[in-house]
Amino acid sequence: MSADLFRTERLTRRYHNDGREVPALTDVDLRIAPGARLGIVGESGSGKSTLVRLLAGLDRPTSGRVWFEGTQITALPERRRGFLRASVQMVFQDPRSSLNPRMRVGDIITEPLRSRLLRPQLDGLDHRTRLAEVLAAVDLEPDAADRYPHEFSGGQRQRIAIARALAPKPEVLIADEPVSALDVSVRAQVLNLLTDLVAAEGLSLIVVSHDLLVVRHLCDELAVMRAGRIVESGPTEQVYTHPSTEYTAALLAAIPRIRTGPGEPGASR
């Protein structure tokens, strides 16, 4: 039981929009083993972001529970979530809006280290050395620390976001659409970086994406979501090659592929 990294039980989250209920997540039961690399896919609005926000303890469920390393975190007050914050870090979709435009990169990256919640867990970690380490880890020049986010390209910004997530030495990295705002040339860099880091630091990884190819590249396990429920899950290759639901099959079929062979243009064929 405590062998699970994350476990959820009938996790439900409903949003209230001006009185109307939006069921973003309904009765999700999920187990994630330590060291797992889980991909969550699904169409827009299917509840992927909601699910990971609940896992990261950034939101409270309407009902249901979440355990992290055997501790139930749903009922925990914010000030006792330090261990969670130290262990689980997030990377967001849009590298532009996830970095405060008015902070220097160095301050952005070391912000988690300054948190009072995390300090007990991070005893003795020197900010400067850690900053240098993570900058090196994401392959950024050391002088990047003194600049502002807008001075970087999209790919570099996403690397800054990753560096921030790495700074407090987390065990789990949650990435919510980490590459969908990036163009192909940069996408490859970031995906490589993530692959390397996960291998090098022994991180558990949870990746949200609507791009099945990204998930397939990064993850060994896959969960497919639709309308707030997990409709299919299993090892990536299996789901990828033998989808058991029509929905998954449709998702797979829609993946655009470079057409290099001769023939009439047109996606319909």
Add this chain to the structure above:
Amino acid sequence: MTLLEVCDLTVTFGRHRRPALDGVCFSLDAGCRLGVIGESGSGKTVTALAVMGLLPEYARVSGTVELAGHQITQLSESGLARLRGDVVSMVFQEPMTALDPTMRVGRQVAEVLRLHAGAESGPARAAVVRMLAEVGLSDPDRVADAYPHQLSGGQRQRVILAMALINAPDLVICDEPTTALDVTVQATVLAKLDEVLEASGAACLFISHDLAVVSQVCDQVVVMLDGRIVETGSVADLFANPQHPYTKGLVAAAQLDAATPGQRLPVVEDFYQPDAGAKR
């Protein structure tokens, strides 16, 4: 017959900055589909805006853009306004924000007709509904009466497509029309675009950084890098057989499904090293 001829187009923003476009030349024949690819910031959108004559007034433009016999760079604002929406139209990237949130989409589409054909609202409405149906909206009447926020991303994107096509323009410019959509929706929108372009015989300038998408829509491609065109060719040739190292890198990096999961992906830098300082 050449519909669009861009020659030595150079665009600079601000006095001390590197040109956003630097001597861009290409041409597009009537009824043809030209893809423009390249990394973010390479000048794709600027090219499209230059053709539309929609560059901000502080942009300094040199070179020529000739569209259907008009010198775009010489035209007055009212001359341009006559061309836009009639001879040339544009499909924008963000379906969420490209429509006026306070106006019913039917009226927004009808506006295009009224601006150019001077159509009455009665017949315009019929034309609008017909067009909405043509771009694959199953319930065009309801859609016409909806506000943008009441439509899904895919529906909105198709409304924009309808706006771009309703006057049967000679050239449709699509600037990353599907990046905001999820894969399934993207697939249907692209299919519909292909279909209506085919039917209307309009030429298309298709901008995307997603090589796979371009390869499905276009027959010709230009590759842009730092405001310059580095390679041109047919889709089949260029993607199968890239010549310029940058293109090689781009094609390799884009092929996620070709790589073994978990293995290192090829990146552009493996093929092409930009000269120091050129790239920030």
Add this chain to the structure above:
Amino acid sequence: TDGGGATPAQAKTLVVGATLEPASMDAWHNPDASIPQVLLYNVYETLVKVDSDGALKPLLAQAWEISPDRLTYTFHLNPAAKFASGNPVNAAAVVANLDRMKADAKLTGTLQAQLAPIASYSALDEHQVQIKLTHPSLMWLYDLTTTVGMILDPAFSGDLNNATAGSGPYAFASHDKGQSVTLAANTAYWGTPARFDKVVFRYFLDPNAENAAMLSGDLDIISNLQAPDALAQFSDTSRFTVINGTTNGEVVLGLNHTTKALKDLKVRQALTMAIDRKALLDTAWNGQGTLIGSMSVPTDPWYEDLTATNAYNPQKAKQLLKEAGYANGLTLRLRVPVVPYAVKSAQFVASQLRDVGVTVKVDELEFARWIPEVFTKGDYDMTIVAHTEPRDFGKFANPKYYWHYDSKKFQQLYANADAASDEAQAVAGMKASLRYLADDAAAIWLFALPNLVITKNTITGLPANASSLSFDLTSIASR
């Protein structure tokens, strides 16, 4: 047919600009000077009135007699006099008025005080009234020319706030709150008929607005120009006539006689000498007004020019201060209400007293706050305020009054003068009292406010001086 240039019957309207708007038309329960300004002599008439030069004139009473002991007054009413309602103004009406006021507990304090000397009264016949006093008083007959003497139609039973019932040439017509009070001619007037069909008093909070209305031709008269510096605006004699007379308003720099330093005559004299009052008048009030040396204005029968007493002499002032033990300076609080003459004078005074080593802390107070703090509680050293009631120097005889001037000598002088058994003696006594006040530097009299009236050139007959609270319309005519 009508004669040559006679214009067809067109309503003749006179528009008068004024500053303070009356809250109601009831002068008996509301001490606001703005009410008699409109009503006195115009709507309500008195037995006796005071003219522009301060002389007593017959009005409802054609004549009156005073007994040799100065205790019994007999008034002979004009038999023609009648109220607007048509009822006669007879002895019974006068008696009814006195009855009414005596019985009214809510009557304003001023009126009650003015009624106090009356011992008894009676109607001798249809047209004769006799009033007996408890003690001789020179002032009493003058009081009778003010609000207390107004005769109300005894038949009237309406709401005094919004209606009038007098015997004057005009009657109250309407009150447009926040804007104006309109009087209409009393067509049945018993005397010289009203020359205007309508008289509108328009009220202005902002003096500039009033001036602008005059300049643009919207007003016929500005009843009292608020800022004398604006006089230049009306210098075009082809359009405007400026009347520059006197009022009863003495601008007094009041000294609090309970303040230690101010108990010392030398200090009071020094302060008086330190202020160049001629320069003050020129600077603060554009030279308009009259310099006075004591609590009396030129229209008073006992007026004397006392400006030479304690005349401007800063050297002497310093000397006196030194003698009084304030060689090293003296700090005094000058607390003034926010009215133009007071704040401007205060600035001047502060500057000149600084020259002789007196530090003045100026404190500007809203009038509603000035009353409880300065006037009632006496929390001040010096203050500046105009005393606009006519013939009011008797206040110095009241040690409880806010100056707390407690001079037995003066009280004696004043009482003797008021009770003197013949008029000449009384006037002489008053002069002596006023001289005493000046010598004793009981206060510092800065100047008497001018009566600055601006009229269109077509308007004639305005009295030169504002010797009563009334804005007397009876003599005004238009060409």
Add this chain to the structure above:
Amino acid sequence: MQLAGRILKRLGVFVVSLVGASVLIFVITQALPGDVAQTLLGTQATPDEVAQLRAQLGLDRPLIVQYLDWFGHVLVGDFGVSHLSGDSVISLLLPRLAVTMWLVGLSMVGSLLLAVPAGMVAALKRRSWQGVLVSASAQAGMAIPVFWGGILAVMVFAVWLRWLPANGYVPLSENPASWARHLVMPVVTLSVVQAAVLIRYVRTALVEVLNEDYYRTARAIGWRPMGALLRHGLRNAAISLVTVLGLQVSSVLVGAIVVESVFNLPGLGSLLLTAVAQRDLLVVQGTVMFLVLAVLVISALVDFSYVLIDPRQRAVQEGR
């Protein structure tokens, strides 16, 4: 059902705000030194007489009793009686309210009529001299005190040209032509001064619109810049502008007090000033309650107007 709930909640908040305001107003006015008894009796009265009158007027009761008495009556629409004139506060207020409402309402309209076109020029031509000129004059206009502008207008149009009456007011019901002639200058003065402030906001809102995708779409389908801005810009800009307008109302009300004094209009401002000066507290409290009520109503209207302007507010939002 849901709507009813929301309206009820809004109403509840509204009432609570009013109660809070009434307490605040009462406390502030009661804390002012001096009282109406003193004003009524003038400078002749003895302290005893003042105390007697206070008792008569009920001013000597405990404050809480006075408050409850007053507010209890206010709740049923009875604002009491002016101690000074004996008129009911409502009968004093209503005619004044009409004047101020005309002044403020017309000025808001006037300032919009000035600021919107000017703001459009300032936004569209922000890089050329026309735009800079508009922005600069707006900045300069903001720095001119209202009373100064008013006096200038009077000098020119009433004193020199004699086109208009210098000041005063005639009710609309009495003589519409005269009403208009009396209101022209105050309204224009207030409009111009407010417009100077408003232009800034209009410009900002429109510049934002210029950067919106839908504006670009409108241009792309063949609108000229001005046309696109008129057709698609204004309504969207209005969404942020109504908020500003709602905020402006309060400052227009303040400006109105000054303008009322310059043009001698019998509005709420002069009523408030004289009532405060005379410590006619029931009138003060009544007037301020009305002002607060007006501001609260307007802010509620602003919220409501979002729904009219922005269809996204009409239905329930879809979320992020």
Add this chain to the structure above:
Amino acid sequence: MKKAQLIAGLLLVGVVTLAAVVSLFWTPFDPIQVVPGQRLQPPGPVHWLGTDGFGIDIFSRMLVGARTTLLVGIISVGLAAVIGAPLGMLAGQAGGWIDDVVMRISDVVYALPALLLAMLLASVFGASTLTAMVSIGVASIPAFARVARAGTLQVMAADYVLAARASGTSRWGIAGRHVAPNIAPVLGVQSSVGFAMAILAEAALSYLGLATPRPNPTWGNMLRDAQDYIFVAPLQAVWPGLAIALAVLGFNLLGDGLRDYLDPRLREVA
């Protein structure tokens, strides 16, 4: 262009500040000494801007007036910002009933005429520059609270705030590192507008005897005094009027310029 704005603003505000500082040590004439024979002199070599109705050198009074004017602006805006901005941030960050309560209170304060407060303070403490500053300041709190709240809501919706929360940053940390710096520019603009309002409000209050008493000069009360001489000596009104206009303009330019300058994203854009 952007820089020009900032420089012009700095220049104007600099002149005002300089005048205020200089007046501490030197004025050509005594700024409160009445000189009876010298009233209403036109500008000339001795009295550069002429003299006022009391014969006092206007230039000297302008210098000293700069001091009070600056003080009134700074203190009242400072007070409003120091109280209003945190309240608005609190409302925006906390949401829920706290938001409701704070904003409704602010609505009520907003609706109350500042005049009443000024009268109250003046009656309790005596009318002074300070009471005027405090009442103007308090009356401006709601504006700051609203602006701060609106900005806070925007910031709170940004991903970087979510990221900060994810990394365990406390409410205070978010307020200090993310919300405050991002709403500072709009608060700056609000301050410059508020500054202008404060100067004019002080003038209006001193008109009613609720602010700086004589003989201390402020541009506001000089302007008010000048009204009496509008026909005789119109220039009297021009000097303080011009000074107020320029100061207001200066602070506006400075506010806008600073906002653009402080935004790292805009710094090098033409």
